[in-house]
Amino acid sequence: MCDLYLVDDDQDVLDSLSWMLEALGHSTECYISADRFLASVDLSQPAIAILDIQMPGTDGIELLTKIKSANSPISVIMLTGHGTISMAVQAIQKGAIDFLEKPVDGDKLNHLLAKALEQTNNAFTEHNLQASIVERINTLTPRELQVMHKVLQGKLNKVIASELNIAQRTIELHRQKVMQKMQVSNIAELAYLMANSKV
Amino acid sequence: MNRRAISSFCSVICPTLRRTSMTLLLVCGACFAVAQEDASHFTNATDTNDVAEKLGEHSVSTTTIITPLRVGALAFAAPDAVYKRWAPTLARVSQETGIPLELIPLTPNELVEKVSREELDFIIGNALITVAFKKDYGVSHLLTLMPRNQVSPEHAVGSALIAKQSLNIRHFQDLMHLKVVSSDPNAFGGFQILAGEMVKQGLNPLADLKHLSFVGFPQDKLLDQVLDGRADVAILPTCVLESALARHLIPPNALHILLPKTDSDIGCQTSSQLYPSYAFSKLGKTDHKAASAIVRALLAITAQDTQAVAGHYKYWSVPVNDSHVFALLKNLQRWPFVTNWQRLAEDATPWALLIAIGLLLGYFHHLRVKRLVVKRTKALSDEMAQHKHTQKALFEQQKQFYKAQRVLLTGEMASGIAHELNQPLAGIRYLTQGCIYRLDETQTDLKQALNKTILQVDRAQSTIKRFRQFCQQPSVYQNCDLKDLIDETLNLMQPDFKRMKLVPQLALWPITVSVDQSLMQQVLVNLIRNALDAMETSHKPRLQISVLDDAGQVHIVITDSGVGLNDDALQRLFFPFETSKANGLGLGMVVCKRIVEEHGGKIRAFNNQKATTELDDLKARGNLTFISAIPPKGLTVLVTLPLKGQIDV
Numbered sequence: 001m002c003d004l005y006l007v008d009d010d011q012d013v014l015d016s017l018s019w020m021l022e023a024l025g026h027s028t029e030c031y032i033s034a035d036r037f038l039a040s041v042d043l044s045q046p047a048i049a050i051l052d053i054q055m056p057g058t059d060g061i062e063l064l065t066k067i068k069s070a071n072s073p074i075s076v077i078m079l080t081g082h083g084t085i086s087m088a089v090q091a092i093q094k095g096a097i098d099f100l101e102k103p104v105d106g107d108k109l110n111h112l113l114a115k116a117l118e119q120t121n122n123a124f125t126e127h128n129l130q131a132s133i134v135e136r137i138n139t140l141t142p143r144e145l146q147v148m149h150k151v152l153q154g155k156l157n158k159v160i161a162s163e164l165n166i167a168q169r170t171i172e173l174h175r176q177k178v179m180q181k182m183q184v185s186n187i188a189e190l191a192y193l194m195a196n197s198k199v
Numbered sequence: 200m201n202r203r204a205i206s207s208f209c210s211v212i213c214p215t216l217r218r219t220s221m222t223l224l225l226v227c228g229a230c231f232a233v234a235q236e237d238a239s240h241f242t243n244a245t246d247t248n249d250v251a252e253k254l255g256e257h258s259v260s261t262t263t264i265i266t267p268l269r270v271g272a273l274a275f276a277a278p279d280a281v282y283k284r285w286a287p288t289l290a291r292v293s294q295e296t297g298i299p300l301e302l303i304p305l306t307p308n309e310l311v312e313k314v315s316r317e318e319l320d321f322i323i324g325n326a327l328i329t330v331a332f333k334k335d336y337g338v339s340h341l342l343t344l345m346p347r348n349q350v351s352p353e354h355a356v357g358s359a360l361i362a363k364q365s366l367n368i369r370h371f372q373d374l375m376h377l378k379v380v381s382s383d384p385n386a387f388g389g390f391q392i393l394a395g396e397m398v399k400q401g402l403n404p405l406a407d408l409k410h411l412s413f414v415g416f417p418q419d420k421l422l423d424q425v426l427d428g429r430a431d432v433a434i435l436p437t438c439v440l441e442s443a444l445a446r447h448l449i450p451p452n453a454l455h456i457l458l459p460k461t462d463s464d465i466g467c468q469t470s471s472q473l474y475p476s477y478a479f480s481k482l483g484k485t486d487h488k489a490a491s492a493i494v495r496a497l498l499a500i501t502a503q504d505t506q507a508v509a510g511h512y513k514y515w516s517v518p519v520n521d522s523h524v525f526a527l528l529k530n531l532q533r534w535p536f537v538t539n540w541q542r543l544a545e546d547a548t549p550w551a552l553l554i555a556i557g558l559l560l561g562y563f564h565h566l567r568v569k570r571l572v573v574k575r576t577k578a579l580s581d582e583m584a585q586h587k588h589t590q591k592a593l594f595e596q597q598k599q600f601y602k603a604q605r606v607l608l609t610g611e612m613a614s615g616i617a618h619e620l621n622q623p624l625a626g627i628r629y630l631t632q633g634c635i636y637r638l639d640e641t642q643t644d645l646k647q648a649l650n651k652t653i654l655q656v657d658r659a660q661s662t663i664k665r666f667r668q669f670c671q672q673p674s675v676y677q678n679c680d681l682k683d684l685i686d687e688t689l690n691l692m693q694p695d696f697k698r699m700k701l702v703p704q705l706a707l708w709p710i711t712v713s714v715d716q717s718l719m720q721q722v723l724v725n726l727i728r729n730a731l732d733a734m735e736t737s738h739k740p741r742l743q744i745s746v747l748d749d750a751g752q753v754h755i756v757i758t759d760s761g762v763g764l765n766d767d768a769l770q771r772l773f774f775p776f777e778t779s780k781a782n783g784l785g786l787g788m789v790v791c792k793r794i795v796e797e798h799g800g801k802i803r804a805f806n807n808q809k810a811t812t813e814l815d816d817l818k819a820r821g822n823l824t825f826i827s828a829i830p831p832k833g834l835t836v837l838v839t840l841p842l843k844g845q846i847d848v
Contacts, residue, residue, distance in 0.1 A: 106632040
C-alpha cells in the first residue's frame with residue numbers, strides 16, 4: 001500500500017472524500033492547496049494523488065504538470081466540478097490516469113485506485129530499474145562501455161579486438177568485467193536489460 | 200457672211216439657251232443685238248462686213264478669255280424685257296473693250312443672293328438697291344443712268360399717285376381708306392418711293408393702307424384698273440401716265456396725279472420727291488482695269504446710239520449725289536419689304552452664334568450643375584446611408600455585445616451556482632457512500648436509505664448540470680484580426696474613454712487568431728472596464744494595450760494605472776462571486792477566464808511591479824515593443840492565446 005494524497009481547496013469536500021476512502025480502507029493525506037502539497041510531499045516515492053482542478057493559485061492541471069515534470073512515479077487522478085472535453089484531453093495528455101467529475105462514485109474510484117496503485121508501483125519499479133541501469137552503466141570505464149556496445153552489436157571478440165586495435169585476450173577481460181558490473185550472467189540478459197533501458 | 204442667216208441662227212439658239220439657264224454668253228448677246236437691229240428695221244451704218252468682223256473678234260476673244268464677267272440686271276416681272284433693254288449696251292461695251300460680258304436678269308432676291316455670294320462682277324440696279332448694296336456689300340457705284348426725257352440724273356425717278364379726275368386728296372392719310380393698287384412692293388419707282396414719303400409722314404404704308412394690293416406688271420394694267428373703278432388709286436412711277444397718254448392708251452383728262460409736286464425737274468408730274476435712276480455698279484472684287492474700260496465704253500454711248508434707244512436712256516453719267524436715296528433707304532429699312540433679311544441675318548449671325556454658344560455654355564453649365572447636384576446628393580445620401588449603416592452596425596454590435604454578456608453572465612452565474620452547490624453535494628455523496636461502506640451486512644435498511652440519498656444527490660447534480668449546459672453558449676470560432684477586434688472594442692467603449700478623458704496607449708499590429716469574436720470581445724471589454732473602474736479615482740489614468748506574438752502564442756497585455764490588488768484578492772481574482780465592487784457580481788473575470796481557457800489560452804494578472812519582471816521576460820525574447828514604461832502602480836492582465844489552429848481540443 002502506498003500513500004494517497006487528496007488535494008482540494010474545499011476542506012469539507014476533502015474531509016468527506018477522506019471519510020469515504022477510509023471506509024474503503026485507504027488512508028489519506030489531505031492538502032488544501034497545491035503549494036502545501038508540493039511543500040510536504042516527496043515526489044519520488046510511489047503514491048496516488050487525487051487532484052481537484054479548480055483551485056486558487058496553482059490549479060490542478062498546473063500541479064499535474066509539475067508532478068509529471070519532476071519525473072515522479074505518482075499516479076494522478078483528476079477531479080473536477082464541471083469538466084470540459086478540452087480540459088479532459090489536456091489532463092490525459094499531461095499524464096493523468098483518469099479525469100473524473102465530482103462527486104465520483106466510491107466503487108468507481110476504488111477500482112481506479114487499484115489501477116493507480118499498480119501503475120505507480122510499476123512506474124516506481126521502472127524508475128528504479130532505470131536508475132540502477134544508469135548506475136551500473138556509470139560504473140563502466142569508457143573502454144568497457146565501448147566493448148559493451150560492440151558486443152551488443154553482435155560482434156565477435158576477434159572482430160572487436162581488431163576494430164579497437166587491442167589483443168583479443170584484453171577484450172575477453174573487458175567483457176567479463178562488463179558482465180560483472182552490469183549484473184548479468186549472459187549476453188541475452190545484457191541485451192534485454194539494455195533494450196529496456198531508456199538511456 | 201449673210202446677216203439674215205446670223206440673225207435666224209441666233210434667234211433659234213439664244214432663246215433656247217436663255218430659257219434653260221437664264222444666262223447668255225456674249226456671243227449670243229452680240230447676235231441678239233444684230234438680230235434686234237435687223238428685226239426693228241433700223242437703218243444703221245453698220246454693214247455686214249463690220250458685223251462679220253466683230254463676230255470674228257469675238258470668236259478670238261472668247262478663246263483667249265474663257266470666263267466672261269457677269270452683269271446682274273435687276274428685273275421684276277419680265278426678265279426678257281430687261282434682257283432686251285440692256286443686252287445691246289453690253290454687247291457694244293464688250294465689243295469695244297474686248298471684255299466678254301454675260302448679262303443675267305435677276306429678281307431682287309436673286310440679285311441679293313448672287314451679290315452676297317460674289318457671283319457677279321457688275322450690277323445694273325435702281326438707286327435704292329444700289330445704295331443698299333453699297334451699304335451692305337461694299338458695292339461701288341460707277342455710273343448713273345440719265346433716262347430719256349429727263350433733264351437731271353439726280354431727279355429722274357419718282358412715284359405718282361394716279362386717280363380719276365373725280366377723286367382728289369389732300370394728304371397721304373386720305374389714302375388710308377381707298378382701294379390702292381401697285382405693281383410690286385419692291386418696285387422702286389412705284390411703291391418704294393411713295394412708301395418712303397408715307398413713312399416721312401408718320402404712316403406705315405403696309406398697315407395703314409387698308410386696301411392695298413399688288414397686282415404685278417405691266418404698269419398700264421394698273422391704269423386700266425383705275426379707269427374701271429376696280430381701284431381708286433394706282434401707285435406707279437412717274438411718267439407712266441404721261442407715256443400712256445402719249446401712246447393714246449387712255450383717254451385724256453380721265454386720270455390725274457394726286458398731290459402733284461410743283462417744282463418737278465422732269466417733264467412729268469410726281470407725287471413724291473425725285474430720285475436718281477438706274478446705276479451701274481461694280482462689286483468690290485471686280486478688277487478695276489476692266490471696270491475702267493467698261494465705264495469708258497459706257498460713257499461713250501450717246502443718246503442717238505441704238506443701244507441708248509434700246510435701253511430707254513440718254514447716256515450714262517458719273518455718279519450723282521445719292522444722299523436722299525440713303526435717307527429713303529433709312530426710312531424704308533424700318534419696313535420689312537425692303538429689309539435685307541439676308542444681310543441682317545449675316546450681321547446677326549455672329550451674335551446669334553455668340554448667343555447660341557452662350558446658351559449652349561449655359562446649358563452645359565446647367566447640365567454640369569445638375570449632374571453635380573445629383574452626384575453630391577447621391578454622395579450625401581450614400582454618406583447618410585453609410586452613417587446610418589454604421590450606426591446600425593454599431594447598435595447591432597452593442598446589442599449583440601450586451602446579449603452575449605447577458606448570456607455569458609447567466610451562464611457564468613449558473614456555472615458559479617452549480618459549482619457552489621456541487622461542492623456540498625459532493626461532500627454529501629462522499630459522506631453517504633463512506634457511511635454505506637461502514638455498514639455491516641445486517642444493516643440493510645440503513646444501506647437502502649443511504650443509497651437513496653446518493654440517488655437524490657445524483658438527481659440534484661444532473662439537474663444542475665442540465666441547467667448549466669442550458670445556459671452555456673456554444674462558441675463560434677472564426678479567423679479574425681486581433682488588432683481589428685481590439686479597435687472595435689475600444690470603439691464600443693468610446694463613451695467611457697471620453698468620460699474619463701483617457702486616450703489608450705496602443706501597440707497593436709495585425710495578428711490573425713481563431714477566436715469567437717463576441718466572446719473574446721467580452722473578455723476585452725471586461726478587462727478594460729475593470730481597468731477603468733480601478734482608475735476611477737486616479738488623476739492621471741493610463742491604459743496601455745499591446746499585442747505581441749511569441750512562438751505560436753499571442754499575448755495581449757492590458758495595463759492600468761489603478762489601485763492594483765492585494766495578493767489575496769489577486770489569487771482569487773478569477774473565482775466567481777469575488778468582487779471589490781459594491782454592485783459587482785464577481786463574475787466578469789470568471790467569464791474572462793472561462794472564455795480564454797475555452798480558447799485554449801491562459802489569463803494571468805499581476806500587480807505592475809511583478810508584471811514588469813514577467814514582461815521583461817517577454818521582452819528578453821525580443822518581441823515586446825511596449826509603448827513606454829508601465830505605471831508603477833496598477834494591474835497588468837496578460838492574456839495568452841494560441842495562434843490560429845493551435846487549440847488543444
